[in-house]
Amino acid sequence: MRERELLPVAPPARIRAVVAELVRPRKWVALAAFAALLGAIGANLVAAPLLGWIVDLVVEDRPASAITAPALLLAGIALVEGALAVVGIALMGRLGETLLAQLRRRFVESVLALPLRRIEAAGAGDLTSRVGTDVQVLGEAVREAVPAFVRAALMIALTGVGLAALDWRFLVAALCAVPVQALTARWYLRRSPQLYAAERIVGGAQQQQLLDTFGGLRTVRAFGLADEHTEQVRLRTEDVVRVAMQVVRLQTRFFARLNAAEFIGVAAVLTTGFLLVGDDLGSGVTVGAASAAALYFINLFNPINELLFLLDSLQSARASLARLIGVVDLPPEAEPQRPAEPADGRVLARGLGHAYRPGQDVLADVDLDVAPGSTVALVGASGAGKTTLAALVAGVHTPTRGEVRIGGATLAELGPAKTRETVALISQEVHVFAGSLADDLRLARPDATDEELRAALATAGALEWADALPDGLDTVVGAGGHSLTVVQAQQLALARLVLADRPVVILDEATADAGSAGARELESAARAVTEGRTAIVVAHRLSQAAAADTVVVLDGGRVVEQGPHEQLLASGGRYAQLWAAWSGVREG
Amino acid sequence: MPRSDSGRRLLRSCVRAHRRPVLLASLLFCGHQAGEALVPVLVGVVIDEAVTTGDPVALITWLAVLGLDFLVLSTSYRLGARQAWAGDVRSDQRLRMMLTRRVLDPAGGAEAGRLPGSLATIATSDTKRIGVVNYALPHLVAAFAALIVAAVSLLVISVPLGLLILLGTPPLLYLVERAGRPIERRAEPSQEHAARASGVAADLVAGIRVLKGIGAERAAAHRYAAINQDALTATLTVTNAHAWYQGTILTANGLFLALIAYVGGRLAADGALTVGGLVSAVGLAQFLVGPLQAIGWANGMFAQGRASATRVADVLATGPAVTSGSRPAPERVRGALRIAHLSHGPLSGLTLDVAAGELVGVVCPDAAAATALLDCLGREVDPPAGTVAVDGVPLTEYPPAVARRLVLVAPHAGQLFAGTVESNVRSAAPDRDPAPALAAARADEVGAQTAVTEQGSSLSGGQRQRVALARALAADPPVLVLHDPTTALDPVTEAQVATALRMLRRDRTTVVVTSNPTLLDVTDRVLVVRDGRIVADGKHAELLDRADYREVVLA
Missing domain, CATH: 1.10.287 (Helix Hairpins)
Known part of the structure; x- marks a missing residue:
C-alpha cells in the first residue's frame, strides 16, 4: 500500500482570515443580531431589580397598590425581551446558515477540482470524513452550540454589569467562583476531546461490525461463523459500554465541580449582601438589592454550565473548520495558457513507463498506436499494468517516462480540462448518484433533452428497465432511492459515456462482479457505446478481446504480444493458449 | 397478539432486567431534585433570617445548611447519573446481543424482507432508544418528586400564591408547546x-x-x-x-x-407573605419549569422507546426460514449428491446426480433458477417439493449447521470480514494450513498478511473474489458448490485458477454453477438447466458442438 498523503488542514490564522472574509459582506447583519440579542438579555436582567424594587416596597410597608407599577414594567420588559429575541435569534441564524452554505459550496467546488491522483494519494476516507463528519459537526455547531454560547456569554457578561450596578462588591463576590470554574474548564477540556473521539471510534467500530456481520449473513451461515461473529459483536459492545461509562464519569465530575463553584459564588453574594445591608458605611444597599443580587447569581447557574460545557463542541467545530478550509484553500490544477486542440481520436503512446515508487516500475517501454475509431483490448494478469496504462492515457497519472499523445497533442499541451473533454474513463468504481435517473444522466450532459437521454439508455441496453421503473426516468435512484443492480448501475455508467460523447473512451473493469449472464449483457452494451470512438478496453473476458480490432497482451508491465485477434491466434503464443482454455479448443 | 403489545412487553422486560440501577438512580435523582428545589428556598431563608436581621450566627448557620444542600444535590446527581447511564447502556448492549444471536441463528429467517443496513440500524439505533428508557425513567420519577417538593414548599409559603403558580404553570407550558407544534x-x-x-x-x-x-x-x-x-x-x-x-x-x-x-x-x-417567602416563590416558579419539561421529555423518550421496542420485538419473533432436523453428523462422508424432483421458484422437478469425487459444471442461463438451486443446496430455504441428499440422506434430516458442513455453498458475492487475508481464509478451517487453498485461488499474490477492512472494501473486486474462493477451498467440505467464482478475474488468472481448482478438488465432490468456458473446460461433466430442469448432460467439449450451448457460454 502506498503512503497516505492526507489533505491539508488550515492554520489558525487562515481560519480567522476566511471567517472574516465570509462575514465582511454581512457585517451589518452580524452587528444587528448582536445588538438585538444584547437588548433581549438586557431586558431579561431588568427583571431582577424590578423584583428587588417590589421587595423594597414591601420592606418599606407601602400599600399593595404600589406593586402595580413595577409589575406592569415586568410585563412590558417581557414583551420587549421576546420581540428582541425573535430578531436576534433569526438574524444570528441567518448569518450562520449563510456562512455555512457558502463554505459548503466552496468546499464541494474545491473537491471537484482536485486532481484524481491527489484524492488517491489522500485515500478516499480522508475526503469522506471531511464531507460527512466535518460538515455535519460544523452545521450542528452553527445551529446549536454557537448561538447558545453567544447567548450564555452575553447573559453572563450583562449579569456582571447588573451585579456591579447594584453594588460593585456584589460583582467581586460573584467572581469568587471564577477560579474554580476556570480550573474545571481546563481540567475538562484536557480530557474531553480524546474521550469523545474514543466514543465516536468505538461507536463506529460497533456499527461497522454489525454491518459486516449482517451484510455477510449468508457467508457467516455458510461457513458456520456465527459464534465467532457473536463474540466480535460482544467485544465491540463492551468497548461501547466501557467508553460510555468513562464519558458519564467525566461529565458528572465536571458538573460536581461546577456545583462547588455555584455554592462558593452564592455564599459570597449572600455574605456580601449581609455585610452591606447591615453596615454603617452608608453603602445604601437595601434588602431588595441583596435579594436581586442573589437572584441574579442563581439565574447564572445554567448559562455558566452551558457555556463551559459548550467549549468542547466549539473546539471540535474549530477542528472541523480547519479541515474544511484546508481543502478550500488548495490551488486548482494548472492549465496551459492556450490548450492544444486534438486533431482526431488517435491515441499514441511512446516509450511509456511508470513507477508509483522510484525504482519500482509497474509499466515499461510501452508503445501503443490506436487509430481513430478503433478498439484496443488490454489482456493480462492482475498486476500486469493494464489499469496503470489506462490511467496514464486518461491523464490521471503523469508517466514517469515517455509520453501520451491524443490527436497529435501531448497531454501536457492539452492540459487537464481539455484532456477530460477528450478522454472519458469508466474506472472500477460504480456509483449511482442520489436523485432522479434523469439528473444522474444529465451530469454527463446538462442540456440533454429527454429524447437524448432515452437514446443513450437505449444504446447502453438500459432503456427497457429504465422505462419499467416506477416513475420512469424521474425515479429517484441511488442512496435512499430505488436500488439498481450491479449490471444496471454499469449500464447507467455506459449511458453517461454516450452522453458525454468523448472521442476517446477507456473502459476498465466495466464487467466485473456482474456474473456471467450480466457480463455478456454489458459487453454488448459496451460495444455499442464505443462504436465510432477510439476505445481502450481492459478485457476481463476474452470475448471482449476477440471483438476488438487489436489485442495487447501485457505481462509484468511490458507488452508481450500485440496484433489482431486472428493473427495472435495463428502465432500460437500466450494469447493463443488463453484462448484455447477459454473456447475449449485444444491445440493438437 | 397485536404488535404494539409485544413492544410494550419487551420494554417492560428491559426495565425489569436492569431494575437495580434504575431504582437506585430514581432515588438519587429524587435527592438531587429536592436539593435543587431547596436552593431558592434556602436563599430566601438567608435573606429573611440573616440579611434582614443582621444576625451573623443565623448567616453562618443557614449558609452551612445551604452548603450541605449543595453537597447532597451534587453527590446524588453524580451517583444517580452513573446508575441511570449504566442501566441505559447495559440494556442497550443486552438487546443488541439478543438481536445478533437471533439474526445469526443457523435456521435463519430474521433477515427476511429486511436489508442488512436496516437490521444494523435496528441493532444500534432502536436498541439505543429502548436503552434510553432506563435513563429517562429515573428522571421522570425525580421530576414528580421535585414537583411535589416544590408544590409543598409553595403552599407552605402561601396558599393563594402557591395555587396560582401550581395551576398556572402546566397550562402555560401546554400553550407554549401548542404554539410550538405547528411551527x-x-x-x-x-x-x-x-x-x-x-x-x-x-x-x-x-x-x-x-x-x-x-x-x-x-x-x-x-x-x-x-x-x-x-x-x-x-x-x-x-x-x-x-x-x-x-x-x-x-x-x-x-x-x-x-x-x-x-x-x-x-x-x-x-x-x-414574608419578603423571603416572596423571593423563594419567584425562585420556585422558575425552578418548576425544569421538572415539567423533564416530564415532557421523558414522555417523548417513552413513545420513541415503544416504537423501537415494537421493531426489535418483530425481529426477535420472526420464525426460522428452514426446519431443523436432529440427525447427528455422519462419521464418514463419501459426498455423493442427489437432487430429486426439486421444485422451488423456477425449478420444476429438477433431478440430478453428482457422483462422489466428481467435478460438475451447471450452466443455468436463468439467473433466478441458479439462485433457487443454490438456496436449496445451502439450506437457505425449505423447497416445497423434492429433496437434496448427500450419501442418500436428505439434508433436511440434519440441523442446518450440520447440513452446511456437508454441502458448502460459497455465495457469489461472498463477503470478506475485517481482519487479514489469512484470518478470513482460516476462519473456514482454523486447524488447516491455508497455503494450498491460497495458492490455488491465486490469493497468495494478495498477501496472506494484507489487512482486510470491513466488507473487504480495502481490496479490489478481483482480490476479494480470489480470497473468498480461497476460503471456500480451505474449508474443504465433502461437497463444495461454487457460483461464478471468477467473474472479477482476468482471463490469465482465471485459466490458472481453473486448473488449480481441478487439482485441489480431485476426489472431492464439486459443483460449479457458471457459464464461463474456462471453468467448464476443466469439469468432468456439464449439466444445462433450462425451464427448471436438466436439458443437456455431457462433456463441455462435446456440448460445444451444439449451437444453443455455444451461444450461452461463448457469446
Missing part, C-alpha cells in the same frame, strides 16, 4: 430539504471518480450550488420559525413572572 411541523419538510445539502455533497464526493471519468465536475458543481441555495432558503424558514418559537417562550415566561410578582407583592404588602 415545528411546518419546519419538518424544510429540515429534510436542508439535510439534502450535506447528503448531496457526500454523494458527489463518493462518486468523484465517476464524475472525473466523464468530465462532469463543472456540471456537478453547478448542480450542487443550486441544491445548496435551495437548502439555505429552506433552512432560513426553519431558523425564522425557531426564532419566533423562542421569543414566544421568553415572553410567556416573562408575563407569568410579572403576574406572580404582582400577586406575591400584593400579598407581601398585605402582610400575608
